[in-house]
Each structure stands twice: as structure tokens, then as C-alpha cells.
Amino acid sequence: MEEKSPSGVRIGPLANLDAKEYKCHALHSDDVVWREKNCYIDVWIELLHAHGLAPEAMLPFVIGIDFEEDQWTFCKPSHDDLYEIYGVMVNELTVWRPLLEHALEHMSRGSFIITEAPAFWLPDTASTDYRQNHTKTSIAFSHIDAVRQRMGYFHNAGHFFLSGEDFIQLFQLDASTHPVCLPLYAESVRFGHGPSVPADALRAASRTLWRKHLKRAPSSNPVLRFARRFALDLPAMREQGLAHYNAWAFATVRQLGAAFELAAQSLQWLGNGGEAECPVAAQAFMQIALDAKAMIFKGARAIMLNRPLDPLTGLEKSAASWETGLQALHKHFASK
Structure with missing residues (x-):
């Protein structure tokens, strides 16, 4: 356990939390x-x-x-x-x-x-x-x-x-x-400043958020637009080297992959231990996460070793998965 201050007091709402024993989500x-x-x-x-x-x-x-x-x-x-x-x-x-x-x-x-x-x-x-x-x-x-x-x-x-x-x-x-x-x-x-949704109603509240944020989804396929821009920028990235690529990849490929893995995990959680809510969308979004993971390594190899890379072909499946997932979600929540 971490030592406390001489006064025996730590300041903070989680003053007794032990970093060594903490288990992440x-x-x-x-x-x-x-x-x-x-x-x-x-x-x-x-x-x-x-x-x-x-x-x-x-x-x-x-x-x-x-x-x-x-x-x-x-x-x-x-x-x-x-x-x-x-x-x-x-x-x-x-x-x-x-x-x-x-x-x-x-x-x-x-x-x-x-x-x-x-x-x-x-x-x-x-x-x-x-x-x-x-x-x-x-x-x-x-x-x-x-x-x-x-x-x-x-x-x-x-x-x-x-x-x-x-x-x-x-x-x-x-x-x-x-x-x-x-x-x-x-x-x-x-925390505790306003009324929170009871645990047994949290999934219903989250479904309401899905309906809300679905209205804010892009009107055109963003993965396809990204693949086109990636293909245009790739020659310059080869010249700028790996450090530039890593910064670019964090702002692009990582955000794409991580976001859609979280989308899939949210839908899985909504299933409450059973089949994911809207399993077609959950599967499509997880595919985007996996494709992005593969793409980030392919891109690094293309930069370091000057290997050929076609982002349009590499992200074709992800673009289709985005379309499939969005269509499935709109249909699913329209019927609820």
C-alpha cells in the first residue's frame, strides 16, 4: 500500500484508491x-x-x-x-x-x-x-x-x-x-451532482443515446473518403518517415479502429450477457476495428521498408462494414 502523508490525509474523492491493486475495466x-x-x-x-x-x-x-x-x-x-x-x-x-x-x-x-x-x-x-x-x-x-x-x-x-x-x-x-x-x-x-439513471434502466437509457447519435452519423461513407485521402498522402508520408506516419496514424487509423471497437462493445453490453444488440452491426463494427489494426501495421511496413500499399483495396472491407452496420442500426432502432 502507498504511504499516507504525515497528517494521515490525502486530498481527493478516491483518496483510498491503491494504484497497485486497481483493476482496469x-x-x-x-x-x-x-x-x-x-x-x-x-x-x-x-x-x-x-x-x-x-x-x-x-x-x-x-x-x-x-x-x-x-x-x-x-x-x-x-x-x-x-x-x-x-x-x-x-x-x-x-x-x-x-x-x-x-x-x-x-x-x-x-x-x-x-x-x-x-x-x-x-x-x-x-x-x-x-x-x-x-x-x-x-x-x-x-x-x-x-x-x-x-x-x-x-x-x-x-x-x-x-x-x-x-x-x-x-x-x-x-x-x-x-x-x-x-x-x-x-x-x-x-459525481452525484444530478439524478443518475438506475442500474436496471441504464441499458434503456443507452438505447436512447444510440437513437440520438445515429442522427449525427456522417451522410456519406467516411471510410471510403479516408481511403482516398490515405492513397493521396502516402507518397509524401514515405518521404517524411516513420515519426510522421506514427503521428498521422494515431489521429486517423487508431481513432477509426478504437471508435468502432467501442461501438461493437457497447452493442454487446446492451445484449446483457446474451447475443449483442443488433448483432449484424456489432459484427460489422468489430471488423472495422480489426481491419484498422491490420492497416496500421501495413502502413508502417510500407513506410519503413518502402513496400507497396493500396489503401483503397485495404480499406474496402471496412467501408462496406460501415455501410452494413449503419443500415442495420437504423433498421433495428426504427423497429424498437
Whole structure:
């Protein structure tokens, strides 16, 4: 167990959460196709899970993602959806003083803080960015021990812990190191602020979200548009190299694959232990997730080894799966 501060007090609504014993949600298990989706949706999956709530219920929003010329829509749950089904209130935090001061004040009153952070100071990114790259990401504080400079936080697929220099640099406590610094974007999150849907009615509420977000789905096939743009950009990506490709792939192929795996998992959860709700759509969306996983590796090999790659052919099945899934969902929910 982590040591407590000399006063025996940690600040935060999950002050007793132990990073070493925490078990991540099944959406982040080792056997999923895309274990890490994006930093923001990953934080929400674990925040809800830590409160005993089913994160699958919020996921219908992913059906609205679109290809936006140089990226896929960055998946983020609607604050309205979070309030309506979980009773969670989310507001932007005005960072007008040091972030640590805001965090201690708000967390002592039961709120969480979700904030942008440099992965350079996050130990859970040891295999990628920790002490290597100042990549921007989102984390949620679970508890803070300001005396010992320790903090628990949700990030990516789990709950972690940092201290010492990482704490000092994350909160920019060493002013001489940061002579000029823009405030980070942050949100204040409070559970239990509004009426939440009872557990036995959560699936019905999630079906309502599916109907709502289906109306926001793209009117033309976004996978086909993406494949065409990929084919156009591939020669330039070969010249720019693997680092450029990896950044591009995160904003495109990963967002596509992770979003549709979440769509399939939401429909499976709606089946409540049996056959997935609208199994045709669930199967089609999982196929997109699998195809995207294969494509991200094919693209990397094409860049590194100058191998031939035809994105139009490679994504043809995914484009058909998108059509199949959308048609099946519209028919399914129209009949309910």
C-alpha cells in the first residue's frame, strides 16, 4: 500500500484508491483489439468504472465520428450525456492560479480534476514518452498528497502513481524551469451532482443515446473518403518517415479502429450477457476495428521498408462494414 502523508490525509474523492491493486475495466483488458483508445475517453472509462458505473452506456456517441480531412473525429463523450445518464457534472476549470492550488481546493470538496499534461512526467508512459517526449495527454487526479508530493492519477488503460520530480514538474512548482507557461486546459468533474439513471434502466437509457447519435452519423461513407485521402498522402508520408506516419496514424487509423471497437462493445453490453444488440452491426463494427489494426501495421511496413500499399483495396472491407452496420442500426432502432 502507498504511504499516507504525515497528517494521515490525502486530498481527493478516491483518496483510498491503491494504484497497485486497481483493476482496469474490461474495455482496457489485454484481449481487446485497441487497449488504448485516446487519452480522454480512456480517462472516462476508468473514472466511471472506479465509481461502479458501466462506461459502456455512454459509448453510442462514437457512431458519429467522421473523417475530417487530416484526422478522424477525436472521440469525446458529451457532457450532456454524462449528466443525463450518470448524474456527472463537468465544467471547464478557469486556471487563474497554480493548478495544484485549484486541485487541492476542488478535490477537497469532492470533485475530480481532468487536465492536459505532458506525458514526459507520467511514469506509466515509460515505454513511449516518459522522460523522452513532451506529448500532450489527458489525465484525471484521483488523490493528491501535497506534503509528500505524491499523486494518484487515471491515464490510458489504468490508474497510476507519481511522486518527486514528476510531481514538481507536472504542477510546475519549480518556477525557474518555467519562466513562461500557458495554463493547461482543465475540467472539474463532480459525481452525484444530478439524478443518475438506475442500474436496471441504464441499458434503456443507452438505447436512447444510440437513437440520438445515429442522427449525427456522417451522410456519406467516411471510410471510403479516408481511403482516398490515405492513397493521396502516402507518397509524401514515405518521404517524411516513420515519426510522421506514427503521428498521422494515431489521429486517423487508431481513432477509426478504437471508435468502432467501442461501438461493437457497447452493442454487446446492451445484449446483457446474451447475443449483442443488433448483432449484424456489432459484427460489422468489430471488423472495422480489426481491419484498422491490420492497416496500421501495413502502413508502417510500407513506410519503413518502402513496400507497396493500396489503401483503397485495404480499406474496402471496412467501408462496406460501415455501410452494413449503419443500415442495420437504423433498421433495428426504427423497429424498437
